[in-house]
Amino acid sequence: MTRGIFPRRKAPDNLPRAAHWAATAVCRSSDADPDVWFPDPTDAVGIGEAKRHCRLCPVLIQCRTDALNRPERFGVWGGLDEAERAAVLKRRRADARAEAARQQTAEVTAGELAPAS
Numbered sequence: 313m314t315r316g317i318f319p320r321r322k323a324p325d326n327l328p329r330a331a332h333w334a335a336t337a338v339c340r341s342s343d344a345d346p347d348v349w350f351p352d353p354t355d356a357v358g359i360g361e362a363k364r365h366c367r368l369c370p371v372l373i374q375c376r377t378d379a380l381n382r383p384e385r386f387g388v389w390g391g392l393d394e395a396e397r398a399a400v401l402k403r404r405r406a407d408a409r410a411e412a413a414r415q416q417t418a419e420v421t422a423g424e425l426a427p428a429s
């Protein structure tokens with residue numbers, strides 16, 4: 313029986329890990345009330361308060377990107393409320409469709425212009 317080329321034992325995995333970006337989030341601080349970031353979607357004052365906190369947050373961009381990628385449906389994330397995130401995602405889908413159509417048109421055009429073999 314061969315033992316292969318890999319060592320039988322692995323080195324201990326005790327390397328330091330970089331802290332997750334959310335570790336410095338304003339909404340994770342000990343004195344933050346989590347309910348602030350989940351106002352009623354019709355509560356403009358509550359939404360504004362959550363956005364004010366987000367504007368001071370050092371990880372706003374990471375949070376916004378993460379919330380859009382999940383996508384997060386409820387609450388204020390990365391300074392965007394539910395309607396704003398929905399609008400961004402709708403625009404992204406429209407852009408993706410337009411890009412797919414543009415590529416399809418380019419492929420058809422290239423095929424028409426290719427010399428007959």
Ligand code: SF4
Pocket residue numbers: 334337338339340349365366367369370371372373375376388389390391
């Ligand atoms: S930007 Fe994101 S991580 Fe920062 S306070 Fe707002 S919801 Fe929390």
